[in-house]
Amino acid sequence: MKLFFRKQEYIILLYRLFLAYVFYFIARFLFFLYNYDVLEVHSVGAFFKLSYYGLAFDTAAILYVNSLFILLSLLPLRVTQSSGYQKLLFYVYFITNLIGYAFNYVDFIYYKFNFARTTLSVLEVVENEANKTAMFFRFLVSYWHVYLLFLLVSLLWIYLYKRVKLRPLAHPLSTKTYYISSLIGFVVFGTLIVGGIRGGDFNKSTRPINLVDASKHVKKMEQADLVLNTTFAFIRTFGTKSFRKVDYNITDEEIQFYIKPIKQYTSNEPTKPNIVVIITESMGREYIGAFNKNMDIDNYVSYTPFLDSLAQHSLIFPNAFANGSKSIHGMSSVLSGIPSFLDAFTSSSYANQKIESLVSILNDLDYDTSFFHGAPNGSMGFLGFSNILGFDRYYGMEEYGNDDDFDGSWGIWDEPFLQYMKSTLDHKQQPFFSTVFTVTSHEPFVIPKKYDGKFPKGNVQMHEPVGYTDYAFKRFFEAAKKEPWFDNTIFVITSDHPNQVYYDVYNKTINRRAIPILFYKSDGSLVGVKNELAQQIDIYPTLMDIIGYDKPFRSWGRSLVSDDGVEPFAINHNASQYYMLRGNFICAFDGKLTTGFYDINDKSLENNLIANKTPEMEAAEKACKAFLQDYFERIVDKKLSMDK
Numbered sequence: 001m002k003l004f005f006r007k008q009e010y011i012i013l014l015y016r017l018f019l020a021y022v023f024y025f026i027a028r029f030l031f032f033l034y035n036y037d038v039l040e041v042h043s044v045g046a047f048f049k050l051s052y053y054g055l056a057f058d059t060a061a062i063l064y065v066n067s068l069f070i071l072l073s074l075l076p077l078r079v080t081q082s083s084g085y086q087k088l089l090f091y092v093y094f095i096t097n098l099i100g101y102a103f104n105y106v107d108f109i110y111y112k113f114n115f116a117r118t119t120l121s122v123l124e125v126v127e128n129e130a131n132k133t134a135m136f137f138r139f140l141v142s143y144w145h146v147y148l149l150f151l152l153v154s155l156l157w158i159y160l161y162k163r164v165k166l167r168p169l170a171h172p173l174s175t176k177t178y179y180i181s182s183l184i185g186f187v188v189f190g191t192l193i194v195g196g197i198r199g200g201d202f203n204k205s206t207r208p209i210n211l212v213d214a215s216k217h218v219k220k221m222e223q224a225d226l227v228l229n230t231t232f233a234f235i236r237t238f239g240t241k242s243f244r245k246v247d248y249n250i251t252d253e254e255i256q257f258y259i260k261p262i263k264q265y266t267s268n269e270p271t272k273p274n275i276v277v278i279i280t281e282s283m284g285r286e287y288i289g290a291f292n293k294n295m296d297i298d299n300y301v302s303y304t305p306f307l308d309s310l311a312q313h314s315l316i317f318p319n320a321f322a323n324g325s326k327s328i329h330g331m332s333s334v335l336s337g338i339p340s341f342l343d344a345f346t347s348s349s350y351a352n353q354k355i356e357s358l359v360s361i362l363n364d365l366d367y368d369t370s371f372f373h374g375a376p377n378g379s380m381g382f383l384g385f386s387n388i389l390g391f392d393r394y395y396g397m398e399e400y401g402n403d404d405d406f407d408g409s410w411g412i413w414d415e416p417f418l419q420y421m422k423s424t425l426d427h428k429q430q431p432f433f434s435t436v437f438t439v440t441s442h443e444p445f446v447i448p449k450k451y452d453g454k455f456p457k458g459n460v461q462m463h464e465p466v467g468y469t470d471y472a473f474k475r476f477f478e479a480a481k482k483e484p485w486f487d488n489t490i491f492v493i494t495s496d497h498p499n500q501v502y503y504d505v506y507n508k509t510i511n512r513r514a515i516p517i518l519f520y521k522s523d524g525s526l527v528g529v530k531n532e533l534a535q536q537i538d539i540y541p542t543l544m545d546i547i548g549y550d551k552p553f554r555s556w557g558r559s560l561v562s563d564d565g566v567e568p569f570a571i572n573h574n575a576s577q578y579y580m581l582r583g584n585f586i587c588a589f590d591g592k593l594t595t596g597f598y599d600i601n602d603k604s605l606e607n608n609l610i611a612n613k614t615p616e617m618e619a620a621e622k623a624c625k626a627f628l629q630d631y632f633e634r635i636v637d638k639k640l641s642m643d644k
Helices: 007-034 044-065 065-076 083-114 121-126 132-142 146-163 175-197 211-217 221-227 230-236 252-258 307-310 329-335 359-362 377-388 416-425 463-480 536-546 615-636
Strands: 274-280 368-371 393-395 432-435 489-496 518-519 569-574 576-583 585-589 595-597
Touching: 007 044, 007 065, 007 083, 007 146, 007 518, 044 083, 044 175, 044 211, 044 221, 044 230, 044 585, 065 175, 083 146, 121 221, 121 489, 132 146, 132 274, 211 221, 211 230, 211 377, 211 463, 252 569, 252 615, 274 329, 274 359, 307 463, 307 518, 329 359, 329 377, 329 432, 329 489, 329 536, 359 368, 359 536, 359 595, 368 377, 368 416, 377 393, 393 416, 416 432, 416 463, 463 569, 569 615, 576 615, 585 615
Parallel strands: 274 432, 274 489, 368 393, 368 432
Antiparallel strands: 489 518, 569 576, 576 585, 585 595
16 A cells, blocks of 8 residues: 555664564573572563563563664654665664663573662772773683673574565555655554553553562562563662762761661560551542641641541551652551652662561561452552562552442542442451552542532642542441451551642642541541651551560661650652751751751741751751661662561
8 A cells, every 4th residue: 555655664673673582482481491590580470470461561672772773763854765774773883782782681690699680780899890891801710601602692683683684666556645654654653652661551559660560470579580680770770879878978877866766665565456557549638627727727628528527536646747648658658667769669679678577577567468459450559569568468459440430530430439449358368468549549530420529629629539448448337347347447548748738838848748547447446636747657667566476676767656765757859958857857858968958847948948957957867867877778789678
């Protein structure tokens, strides 16, 4: 057909990209052979299954690396068929591909030392070496077989590339037809590239895949590195340089005093209650009346009648803050006590390591552990990170199995999904630990049509879905309290981060991270209002304290129910600044310099007091530096578990 004048060029482009897939598979197979004893893959079937899942990461890597080559191949220039232009494409193709491809061969050897795919962070190690040339030649001698393999495979790749050549057409068509076909090519290939980089779909909840997504396909964490390829790992860690060790001249004694990263509680007798943690999508503290009684907000309206009622019988913290700004930040902060600052920990090259958390400790105590999220499986990176944490089971939209309850954007409506969670828990062996991450209270701010008019529209779009999610909680608790497991269960309700703001007080810089934290147990043992500073990372150690876990464990947070020697604080990152809230002050720190001190009530950061520094301000500054120094050291050195 005349319309497809460039058909031959497009077929050859696809062939050349297909070759990249072939050689990435070869690299994966060789990586498997070199590291067979540590990858925990013991059958041919398992290898091919993991290789299949690896196609998504190969696709992303190939498209990243070949973006220039694809663009040059698609340009609407008749000169593209000339031998000179084809030679240019040849050099662009192999210079970019072989550089990217070579990283995979590094991991044939390096993986056994690092137990992770090589990422950009390796450059930080190499840059401090003075004998780079000597190192190169030493590796060349020691691992000559890897270099030889790379050379032979590269020559084979070049040979196969040259086997298929573009033949100039004897009868080129009109300029109009040429440009129409070029436009079609741009649209088709452009769409495929976007989908490929995003992991193979265009779902609204999907973002470009990263390293943690490999974990959703595996049962053992080592296998995730077979799903990945090193080219992808290297590219996707560009921009994550914030994960490097820092030295603020803070001593170990000062870290112990200000942060006490290893906690141990002995004030409560060991018990094994069920634990249910509810992380509510975008449920800012602003929306919940029980958390705003002392805020003195004119004409305040609450949109959560059930949570307001439950709060009367709960232990609540109306001065709590999120440790990150995104949903996945909330998950890692609440469940593993690991906050995210400039970059998400879960998207970094350090996420795939052994992590001590609520999940790992409760697994050791023989709890049945499960994670519920009503979105398509893998959305937000939750499935991958839940596997890293070690949950026994993950329940997503796929397990729910009824797309009639899909909200059309994010996942299953909160009300039916919470009922599904309750029914699933009814059949769990006690004790169990379960976390649910809700989905409805979010943009596009819609609720099921059958509830039109039931909940107040409020003043911003967020208010109506907040009312619906609150009602979903009510229905969940009404059903759960009829079950025998209910009275032996600790419930925690919090949020990942706030959303739309109506009241000015919550639009202040610090209050943009204001969230609720609530603990409930039906026997009334957890009741009261504590106005001290609290944060997401405090939930993990607080639960360990409540259940009487008496062994040492890593936690940057603190217990909210007993004095563990750490003064209440909250830390997070906004724009270019870290903010440490402690005592009567807020310390602003840019990672190198302290830029300001503010009164703890000056949440809009209007009056900088840095010119009149006091000892209490200095203590807040040291606490901030102590936290960051220990945080980055433990993450980079892979010491997030007491086993390390």
